[in-house]
Amino acid sequence: MAKRKAVSIKDVARESNASLTTVSLVLNNRDGRISRATRERVLSAVERLGYRPSRLAQSLQSQRSGFLGILVPQLRHAFADIYFGELISAIQETAAENDYKIILDVANPRYLERNHHLELFRRHYIDGLLCLGVTNNDTYLDDFSDDHPVIVVNNRVAGIDLDFVQCDYAEAGRIAATHLCELGHKKIGYIHGATEVQTTADLRDGFEDVLNRLKLSLPTSRTEDGLYTEEGGAAAAIALLTRDPGITAIFSGNDKMAIGAISGLKQIGKRVPDDVSVIGCDDIHHAEFCDPPLTTIHTPIFEVGARACKLLLDLISSKAESVRETQAVSLSVRKSTAAPRKGRNGATQ
Amino acid sequence: MAKRKAVSIKDVARESNASLTTVSLVLNNRDGRISRATRERVLSAVERLGYRPSRLAQSLQSQRSGFLGILVPQLRHAFADIYFGELISAIQETAAENDYKIILDVANPRYLERNHHLELFRRHYIDGLLCLGVTNNDTYLDDFSDDHPVIVVNNRVAGIDLDFVQCDYAEAGRIAATHLCELGHKKIGYIHGATEVQTTADLRDGFEDVLNRLKLSLPTSRTEDGLYTEEGGAAAAIALLTRDPGITAIFSGNDKMAIGAISGLKQIGKRVPDDVSVIGCDDIHHAEFCDPPLTTIHTPIFEVGARACKLLLDLISSKAESVRETQAVSLSVRKSTAAPRKGRNGATQ
DNA sequence: TAGAATAGATAAAACCTTTTACCGAATCGA
DNA sequence: TCGATTCGGTAAAAGGTTTTATCTATTCTA
Missing domain, CATH: 3.40.50.2300 (Response regulator)
Incomplete structure (x- = not known):
């Protein structure tokens, strides 16, 4: 596991006889100011060296982490639960489509006590947070200030004014x-x-x-x-x-x-x-x-997850100010319900 | 969502009349060189300002992201699967105990085609990777070079020499x-x-x-x-x-x-x-x-996940060189098996 | 009291980008 | 031919840490 030093933009600049700036401009397609010749020279050096910009440096500069957080409650093996799994699938899919990655955290008592949920934002781990499996006891949600994009997924919290997407x-x-x-x-x-x-x-x-x-x-x-x-x-x-x-x-x-x-x-x-x-x-x-x-009531869980993620992205990019959505549900009739048998019908007791 | 500027170590330095270095030294408990008085002055400023170091800057400097990746295959709503859920639970728990966070990615064809799995390392997203639900067709595993800590979880890949933890x-x-x-x-x-x-x-x-x-x-x-x-x-x-x-x-x-x-x-x-x-x-x-x-064979999935994560951390910190582990399984007898009925016993046909 | 050792603190470099402001050269209009 | 554009490109700052090398008092030793 010998770590050979990663190649940086400097190496590319040297290799292509151009300045840092020029390389960056080429890579980010900033206005067409760079000549065709220089562009090709840079690009070929990038190829040759296998250069890829460090997302740490980029994030540090842009002040955007490119991560979305998912906070789930501590249950017996939280992620083994089908309900959460479905939501997480939907969220990760939507996030990936928008070039965001997902960080998974479990809100156990120790975690909350140490304010790790706040660190998520303060220490620039994430740009926005989706809270799953929330209950009315989860007062920690109150800690998030207004300038932190947070959406409660498929729930609301009585008494706390937070954004949410839920089923009806x-x-x-x-x-x-x-x-x-x-x-x-x-x-x-x-x-x-x-x-x-x-x-x-x-x-x-x-x-x-x-x-x-x-x-x-x-x-x-x-x-x-x-x-x-x-x-x-x-x-x-x-x-x-x-x-x-x-x-x-x-x-x-x-x-x-x-x-x-x-x-x-x-x-x-x-x-x-x-x-x-x-x-x-x-x-x-x-x-x-x-x-x-x-026989059961169909709740569009996947859609709720996807929608919540999409709206969170809108919140982050200031395309939305506030999020409050309720999705329709429907009856799915199978074999576990039927008319009661005559004679036992309530009147018996 | 008005973003007020985050407080940095500079602000703390100014507020406490000390230099950047001093603040950093205090925060990281570097040798006892700082006087008690200065230390308290700094700490109180940190408290007052609510300062928390940016993990982006820290990672950039330390060249460690503090993230572990989990790569799952593209299935119908991958995370809704109990098997993967169990592994992910185990991994996230172990990672959290060691102050690592988890990034979730889905290895769909598009993802692999664009070499996103390599970007994970090259662009410093993660320090190590756990691959779930791998098959012998997953040739992309071959792309990972020797200096990338990667462990295949509860599987092996025929013909590719990779680290793994599995059940027997x-x-x-x-x-x-x-x-x-x-x-x-x-x-x-x-x-x-x-x-x-x-x-x-x-x-x-x-x-x-x-x-x-x-x-x-x-x-x-x-x-x-x-x-x-x-x-x-x-x-x-x-x-x-x-x-x-x-x-x-x-x-x-x-x-x-x-x-x-x-x-x-x-x-x-x-x-x-x-x-x-x-x-x-x-x-x-x-x-x-x-x-x-x-009636079924009990496979210690949770333990495999936890162990794989632990060993990945060892790989990252160079405490281990190579990982190859096989966990024992056991029979769990319930009600779905019994002796065959006499007279239908094979001989009939 | 001169010189050495030590305690306390700091300036600056490094990590890797992006972006702003600026510079020189060539081209253009008059 | 002079002044203004435009083109191609670069130096430097900013983003927030950690760490190394350095500097200045102060205290101790001889």
């Missing part, structure tokens, strides 16, 4: 409720994720909204925390059905928990959708391949 | 074959992933090795490509059983395809494991929550 989770809740009610369900259980996530609150609001309008309530006895995980979803479903065997349908705050719920229901001898319907939210790739294939 | 896939194949044979299976199908991946070849070699030793062959008729996806796994399982209904067990090159295979088998009325046993490889988190829970 209130509408998602309404669609799920409407679907189940139209099938004839009356006693519907709800498995929720972390309540400190704003979109989770939106989802529930939309869901309850429709239920209330139809005079169907959502008592806390039909509500369980599924911890956003498969295990949690399974446990929640079992708890719900044990407490209230009259439940004929379950709405789960995400697909992971929905898949867990189906597995939990099977464990206690319930068939899906014959005995209990299950509807999820997200439409992860895997949803199509469970047994039964999962 | 040959052993994984042997374990799977042994498990199925011990249960009494004779006609075993095999769903493979991309044949251009070296570890896939290792896996098959180990698998066939045991089969051959027991005088059980693996004819091509019992072999199908599952494309590494759930859909592919489902289609492959259906194809296998259609072609040879006597098959009583299937070994799948990864868990995703195994889960797809189970779903495919159900579609054609086969029960798992009653009619057909299925064993996977990887032990992804989800494997525990399928129906039935998947």
Whole structure:
């Protein structure tokens, strides 16, 4: 691993009998002031030496790093999560198309305590930041001053005035409720994720909204925390059905928990959708391949990621002042929901 | 977004009536040459001004970027894949512990054609590179010269002499074959992933090795490509059983395809494991929550990622010269494998 | 008290670009 | 032929660090 010294613009200048400036001008195509002969001489020297400008020096000079940061929360192996993966894919693709590179950071307590999130800007690591998996407890978002381009992706933070791009989770809740009610369900259980996530609150609001309008309530006895995980979803479903065997349908705050719920229901001898319907939210790739294939609300996660990245770039280049966008969602009907069986239909209990 | 000028070391020097050098010396704790009084004066100015050294300037000076690159292949939404996610989690965690940050790049054809992978080093983006999801077709790996720290993660490349950290896939194949044979299976199908991946070849070699030793062959008729996806796994399982209904067990090159295979088998009325046993490889988190829970080979992916990152850092700091490591794998028995039913046991066909 | 040693601080070079301001030579108009 | 353009090119500053070599007091030794 012997580091041979990197070739710099000086070497090119010497090799081509031109000045530093001339080389730089040629390379950056600054107005056509350089003669054809000189240009070719420089270019051939560049080729010969294999010269490539140092991005460190360029960034230092231009005061732009060319990096975008992605900040994800600390979860069990954060990046192994399909939801974050999808967002990150979208962001990196969009960034690459615009000649930006992506830096990945995990906002664990130690990280925040040491103000590493602020260092990101202060020490010129990045030109803009995308925050994923944010909750209402993430007060560190308040630290970012107005002149730091920051966008919250697929979420909002109650009480903090930040730019965001999100899906319409209130509408998602309404669609799920409407679907189940139209099938004839009356006693519907709800498995929720972390309540400190704003979109989770939106989802529930939309869901309850429709239920209330139809005079169907959502008592806390039909509500369980599924911890956003498969295990949690399974446990929640079992708890719900044990407490209230009259439940004929379950709405789960995400697909992971929905898949867990189906597995939990099977464990206690319930068939899906014959005995209990299950509807999820997200439409992860895997949803199509469970047994039964999962009916769910499709949320355009990839598009949200791509859009957030694009708008962040606009923020950086001052093409935009403020970003607040909400994307439409839709129902994706598969095999995990059906009409309740006659005779068990709510009235039994 | 009015950018107020960032405070530099010069400002601190002025504010504290000291020279640039003194400030730098204080900040970097260079030998105790600075008097207590001066040190405090400087530190208080730093505090007052909120000064943080520019990492661009530091990197330019030190010729170390403080970044590690992760290069992943272009797949459908690469980062949404659990396998890559797990590796990336491990790498980012290890990097952060060592004060390195992670840059994410996707090696699509355009990227490689423009030699962006070489620019990574030449233009001082990164100090070292980790290549994920590499195949034997990835000749671009040959471009990296000896003085560029590069490690291939959980793979090798036939014919190219590169550093790597991997799981013992040959052993994984042997374990799977042994498990199925011990249960009494004779006609075993095999769903493979991309044949251009070296570890896939290792896996098959180990698998066939045991089969051959027991005088059980693996004819091509019992072999199908599952494309590494759930859909592919489902289609492959259906194809296998259609072609040879006597098959009583299937070994799948990864868990995703195994889960797809189970779903495919159900579609054609086969029960798992009653009619057909299925064993996977990887032990992804989800494997525990399928129906039935998947028997699989546990590969320590997270550890491989962490180890690869650690060794890359050793390479960078010249603590290591060359890296070649193979991690042990183990059998994780769940509910998707069982002894074949009497009377259908191979002899039928 | 002269000379040496030491403590404390600094000027300047180096890292590598881009950009501004300037200079000399050739060309042009009158 | 003189003055003004234009053309081709360059020196130098700026961007923010770290480090080396150097300088000036002060204290110590003989």
